[in-house]
Amino acid sequence: xxxxxxxxxxxxxxxxxxxxxxxxxxxxxxxxxxxxxxxxxxxxxxxxxxxxxxxxxxxxxxxxxxxxxxxxxxxxxxxxxxxxxxxxxxxxxxxxxxxxxxxxxxxxxxxxxxxxxxxxxxxxxxxxxxxxxxxxxxxxxxxxxxxxxxxxxxxxxxxxxxxxxxxxxxxxxxxxxxxxxxxxxxxxxxxxxxxxxxxxxxxxxxxxxxxxxxxxxxxxxxxxxxxxxxxxxxxxxxxxxxxxxxxxxxxxxxxxxxxxxxxxxxxxxxxxxxxxxxxxxxxxxxxxxxxxxxxxxxxxxxxxxxxxxxxxxxxxxxxxxxxxxxxxxxxxxxxxxxxxxxxxxxxxxxxxxxxxxxxxxxxxxxxxxxxxxxxxxxxxxxxxxxxxxxxxxxxxxxxxxxxxxxxxxxxxxxxxxxxxxxxxxxxxxxxxxxxxxxxxxxxxxxxxxxxxxxxxxxxxxxxxxxxxxxxxxxxxxxxxxxxxxxxxxxxxxxxxxxxxxxxxxxxxxxxxxxxxxxxxxxxxxxxxxxxxxxxx
Numbered sequence: 001x002x003x004x005x006x007x008x009x010x011x012x013x014x015x016x017x018x019x020x021x022x023x024x025x026x027x028x029x030x031x032x033x034x035x036x037x038x039x040x041x042x043x044x045x046x047x048x049x050x051x052x053x054x055x056x057x058x059x060x061x062x063x064x065x066x067x068x069x070x071x072x073x074x075x076x077x078x079x080x081x082x083x084x085x086x087x088x089x090x091x092x093x094x095x096x097x098x099x100x101x102x103x104x105x106x107x108x109x110x111x112x113x114x115x116x117x118x119x120x121x122x123x124x125x126x127x128x129x130x131x132x133x134x135x136x137x138x139x140x141x142x143x144x145x146x147x148x149x150x151x152x153x154x155x156x157x158x159x160x161x162x163x164x165x166x167x168x169x170x171x172x173x174x175x176x177x178x179x180x181x182x183x184x185x186x187x188x189x190x191x192x193x194x195x196x197x198x199x200x201x202x203x204x205x206x207x208x209x210x211x212x213x214x215x216x217x218x219x220x221x222x223x224x225x226x227x228x229x230x231x232x233x234x235x236x237x238x239x240x241x242x243x244x245x246x247x248x249x250x251x252x253x254x255x256x257x258x259x260x261x262x263x264x265x266x267x268x269x270x271x272x273x274x275x276x277x278x279x280x281x282x283x284x285x286x287x288x289x290x291x292x293x294x295x296x297x298x299x300x301x302x303x304x305x306x307x308x309x310x311x312x313x314x315x316x317x318x319x320x321x322x323x324x325x326x327x328x329x330x331x332x333x334x335x336x337x338x339x340x341x342x343x344x345x346x347x348x349x350x351x352x353x354x355x356x357x358x359x360x361x362x363x364x365x366x367x368x369x370x371x372x373x374x375x376x377x378x379x380x381x382x383x384x385x386x387x388x389x390x391x392x393x394x395x396x397x398x399x400x401x402x403x404x405x406x407x408x409x410x411x412x413x414x415x416x417x418x419x420x421x422x423x424x425x426x427x428x429x430x431x432x433x434x435x436x437x438x439x440x441x442x443x444x445x446x447x448x449x450x451x452x453x454x455x456x457x458x459x460x461x462x463x464x465x466x467x468x469x470x471x472x473x474x475x476x477x478x479x480x481x482x483x484x485x486x487x488x489x490x491x492x493x494x495x496x497x498x499x500x501x502x503x504x505x506x507x508x509x510x511x512x513x514x515x516x517x518x519x520x521x522x523x524x525x526x527x528x529x530x531x532x533x534x535x536x
Contacts, residue, residue, distance in 0.1 A: 025037075025512075026513070027131060027132070027513050027516050028128050028131045028132070028153075028513070029131070029188065029492050029495060029496060029510070029513050029514060029517050030157075030188070030189060030492075030495045030496040030498070030499035030500050031496060031499075031500045031504060031505075031509070031510070031513070032128065032153045032154070032155040032500075033154060033155050033156060033500070033501060033504070034152075034153065034154040034155065035151060035152070035153045035154075035155075036151065036152045037149060037150070037151050038108075038150040038151065038152065039150065040108075040109050040150045041107075041109070041147040041148055041149055041150055042107050042108060042109060042110070042111065042112055042147070042148045042150065043145050043146070043147055043148075044112075044133075044145060044146040044147075044148055045074075045088075045144070045145040045146075046074045046076065046078070046145075047088060048078055048088050048089060048090065049078055049079045049080070049081050049086070049088070049089045049090070050063050050066065050067070050078050050079070050080045050081070050089070050090045050092065051080075051081050051082070051083060051085070051086050051089040051090065051091045051092065052080065052081070052082045052092050053082075053083070053084060053085060053091055053092060053093040054093050054094055055092055055093070055094045055119065055122075056094055056118060056119045058119050059092065059094070059119040059122060061119065061123065061253075061254045061255075061256070062092075062119050062120075062122040062123040062126055062256075063080055063092075064254070065123060065126055065186075065254075065255070066078075066090070066126045066129075066130075067080075069130060069133070069137040069138075070137075072136070072137055072138065072139070072140045073136050073137045073140075073141075073142060073143050073146065074142065074143070075142060078090075085111070085113070086111070087110045087111050088110070088111065089111055089112070090111075090112045090113075090114065091111060091112065091113045091114065092114045092115075092116075092122055093113075093114070093115045093116075094115075094116060094117070094118060094119065094121075094122065095115050095116070095117060096117065096118075097117075098115070098116060098117030098121065098156075099117045099121075099156050100117045100118045100120055100121065101117065101118070101120055101121050101124060101156055101157050101160075101191070102116065102117045102121050102155070102156035103115065103116035103117070103121035103122065103124050103125040103128075103153075103155055103156070104116070104125075104152075104153065104154050104155075105125045105128055105129060105151070105152070105153040105155070106151075106152050106153075107129075107132070107148050107149065107150050107151050107152075108150055109150065112129070112148070114126075119256075120191075120256040121156075123186075123255075123256045124155070124189050124256075125153075125155075127186065127187065127189055128153060128155070129148070130187075131517070131520070132148050132149055132151065133146055133148060134146065135519060135520060135523040138520060138523035138524050139523040139524070157189070157498065157499045158498060158499055158500060158501055158502075159453070159465070159466060159467035159468060159498045159499075160191075160466055160467060161191070161192055161415055161466045161467025161468070161469070161498075162189065162190045162191050162192065162467055162468060162469075162494075162495065162498035162499065163190060163191070163192030163193065163194050163260070163415070163467065163468070163469040163470075164181075164185055164190055164192075164193065164194065164424075164469060164470045164471070164472070164487070164491060164494075165194035165195075165196055165262075165417075165469060165470070165471040165472060166178070166181055166193070166194070166195060166196065166472050166474075166483070167196040167199075167471075167472060167473045167474040168195070168196065168197065168204050168240075168474070169196060169197065169198065169199040169201050169202045169203075169204055169271075169474075170199070170201050170202075170292070170473065170474040170475045170477075171474040171477060171478045171479075172202075172204060172237075172238045172239075173480050173483070174480075175240070175244050175247065175248060177480040177483075178248050179248065179251050180480070181193070181480075181483070181487075182248075182251060182252050182255055182257055183255070183524075184484070184487065184488070184491065184526065185255075185257055185491070186255040186256070186257060187520075188491055188492055188494075188495035189495060189499060190257065190491070190495060190498075191256060191257055191258060192257065192258050192259075192260055192467075192469070193252055193257050193258070193259045193260065194260045194262060194327060194469060194471075195259055195260065195261050195262065196262045196473075197240075197261055197262060197263065198262070198263050198264045198268070198271060198272065199264055199268045199270075199271065200268050200269070200270035200271060200288070200289040200295055201220055201223075201270070201271065201288065201289050201290070201292075202217065202218055202219070202220060202236075202237060202238075202239075202271050202288060203217035203218050203239065203271040203272060203275065204218060204238070204239045204240055205239060205240055205242075205245065205261070205263075205317070206239060206240065206241045206242050206245075207312070207313050207316050207317075208242070208316060209312050209313075209315075209316065210275070210276065210309065210312065210313065212275035212276060213271070213272060213275045213276075213313075214239045215275075216274055216275045216288075217271035217272060217274055217275035217288060218237045218238060218239040218271070219235055219236070219237030219288060220235070220236050220237060220287075220288040220289065220290045221235055221287070221288070221290060222234060222235070222236070222290045223236050223290045224290060224291050224292065226437060226476070227437075227476075231290055236290075242316075242320060245320045245321075246320060249320065249321060249322070258322075258323045258324070259321055259323060260321070260323045260325050260326070260327050260379070261317055261320075261321050261323070261326060261327065262327035262328070262329055263310075263313060263314065263317060263326070263327070263328060263329070264328075264329035265299055265310060265328055265329055265330065265363070265364075265367060266298050266299040266301060266330075266333050266360060266363045266364075267294070267295075267298045267299075267329070267330075267331065267332050267333030267334065268294075268295075268298075268329060268331070268332065268333075269297065269298050269299050270286055270287065270288060270289045270295055270297060271288045271289075272299070273286040273297055273299070274286040274287055274288050276309065278303075278305060279299055279300060279303065279305065279306050279309055280297050280298070280299070280300055280337070281297070281298075281300045281302075281337040281338065281340070281341035281343070281344060282297070282337065282341075292475045294332045294334060295334070296334045296336045296337055297337060298333055298334065298337060298338070299363075300337075300341060300343060300344060301338060301343075301344050301347055301359050301360075301362070301363045302338075302341055302342070302343025302344040302345070302346055302347040303343055307366060307367070307370075310367060310370075311367075311370050314326065314367070314370065314371060314374070315374075318371075318374050318376060323376075324376065324377055325376065325377050325378065325379045325394065326371050326376050326377070326378055326379070327378070327379045327380070327396070328364065328367060328368070328371075328378050328379070328380050328384075329380065329381060330360075330364055330380035330381050330383050330384035331380075331381035331382075331383045331398070332383065333360055333383065335356035335357070335359075335360075338356045338359060339356060344356075344359060347359060347362070355387075357386045357387035358387040358388065359387070360383075360384070360386065360387055361384070361386070361387035361388045361389060362387075364378075364380060364384050364389070364393070365389070365390050365393075368390060368392070368393060372392065377392060377393075377394060378392075378393050378394065379393075379394045379395075379396050379415065380393055380394075380395065380396065381395075381396055381398055382395050382396065382397045382398060382399055382402075382403025382404065382406075382407070383399075383403075385403055385406060385407060389407075389410075389412065391410075391411055391412060393412060394412065394413040394414070394415065394466070395407035395412050395413070395414050395415070396414075396415045396417050396469065397414060397415070397416050397417060397418060398417050398418060398419055398423075398471070399418070399419065400418045400419065400420050401416060401418045401420075401453075401455065401456070404416050404418075404453075404465070405456050405457060405461075407464070408457055408461045408462070408464040408465055409457070409461050411464065412464060413464055413465075413466050414464055414465045414466065415465075415466060415467050415468065415469050416451070416453040416465060416467070416468050416469075417468065417469040417470070417471055418451070419441065419471075420443075420447075421443060421447055421448055421450065421451040422443075422448065422451065422468065422469060422470045422471060422494060423441060423443055423470075423471055423473070424443070424448075424470045424471060424472045424486050424487055424490050424491070425438060425439050425471070425472050425473045425474065425475075425476075425477060425486055426438060426439065426440065426441030426442060426443040427440070427441060427442050427443070428442070428443060428444055428445065428486070428490065428529055428531060429442075429444075429529075429531050430442060436477075436482055436485060436486075437476045438476055438477075438486070439473065439475055439476055443490070444531070445489060445490050445492075445493050445511075445514070445531065445532050446493075446507055446511075448470070448490045448493040448494050448497070449493040449496065449497065449505070449507050449510060450507075451468065451494070451497050452502060453465050453467075453468050453497065467498055468494060468497055468498045470487070470490065470491055470494045472486055472487060481527040482527075484526050484527040484528060485527045485528060485529050486529075488518075488521055488526055488527070488528035488529065489514050489517065489518060489521070489528055489529070489532055490529075492510075492514050492517055493510065493514070496510055511532060514532055515532060515533060518530065518532070518533070
């Protein structure tokens, strides 16, 4: 029965690829809010033009994206013109009365019309149009023309924040791989890339006022071999220069994705302390860790030089990243050193704090005020709730949804990223012997899809949940093909959680569309897990 069912699904997929013009079911991921298929098709050819009826200064990013697909297919980009609506054209209009990410897409026999609230909405319309086109637009096989099913779509996202985090500390990726990761996010209409840049195992971003961070802190002497107590004896490191960062931030912007940097504090600080030992409670010696886990040595909360250092770091980070948010970590900070440190104990007394948990809140809030003074806001992992938080901090809930629920009830903005549903470094099959090495756990595509970010909240509290995020930690994910395997197609499921109204979600319908999407992954040479092809 299982094999028969799989054959039926695959046969349906092949029928879809053989005839886009006769498709009668929605195939787009994330599923549009409203979509109605009509008879017939529009014939896109090299003579079709992109016609800007009215738009914005940055509309060329969206048009350039679409023209890359056209160049893949026709060998040349479509002409871009300006004027009133015309036939045999992709007519683009920006209507500020629509929400920024909202778009209308109408494909008729004679023309394609896109109306959106901004150039970002136009970009999402093009992403939907992309999924209505054959795979040739991805892999460079030339066609004389493209037949696109007539369809009318009205669409906008459920949440304003739809993100994915990539850890480049435990294992680093090249600049080109980071760009490919951004491409993957854009395909699924994500709008945030959370870049985890510092931790115990390395410091991966150039800070010119503190050169030891990359000269010393970017390298570890060796790394654990798989899940053993043995080390490989091989130095490991690397970092992104400020020019690299600027290039990646710009590339993301061209795909309407905001890059959010994470600089860990007050814990996960071994690489920084190895570079500048005076910032720790004991003065060292410290080392850049080659093993995984949580370590007792953290930034000294009683030393004003610590805050001077971090302010200097954030000064440069803020110049590089135009994002509204700066992520400050705040997770897994042991209090052992603080309990033993005279300076930290003096700080507790001086500030009338009750304990080390309130000292952590003091630390985070002091840095938050500095970051706020630069016109930015902070995000922190849910541990920053311990000891109290300011109303302006945004909570990223990773230890399940409990922290997010608590924060939303307090009135703080919340991003749901629970390890129960959104940790994409967990195994995605129970058959671990036939899976790439992972940190543990089990999160299937269906589990990701089942996430309800506002479960347990009343409507007023639910308004404080601004989005969702998937996380890829890389203790055991060494190379980029492994990153892709862990991400795909699970980020497709998370994309639909973040975009499509909950009442419209249906896993079997999603699975049908996801199987079709995996063919696009293949055309793009993306490595992906194929469990969804054979689920019961």
